[in-house]
Amino acid sequence: MTWTEKRRPALLKGFALLGMVAGLCGSQDEDVTKMPPWMYDHNPDTGWPPDMGYWIGYRIDQSVYAQAKDKIAALRRMLHVTEFKAFLMASGYPDKVSACMPQTPVHAQ
16 A cells, blocks of 8 residues: 555545645635645655645546546546636546556556
8 A cells, every 4th residue: 555545535635625626726715836745845854755736636637537438538638627626526536536556557449
């Protein structure tokens, strides 16, 4: 089990509580320039791996990809997302994601 998977519930709670979801969704109420330990935090004293926000983003994209029938279209959607709140809500994250790595690799046809 990876560092993140062991701490998944706390990370999800922290992600929501720190306003990251609101900030990504365009809320003007949050100052998203202050993101440690989620982004740009390379201080080993925190006990966190650096840039945990990338892990959350990966997990959101993983959820979108896993649900998609058309894997190529899912990748395009990820690369060209402009409506972040709709993308996050449609992803089903965190409820539709389990382990970080699929048991068998998924290859687009």
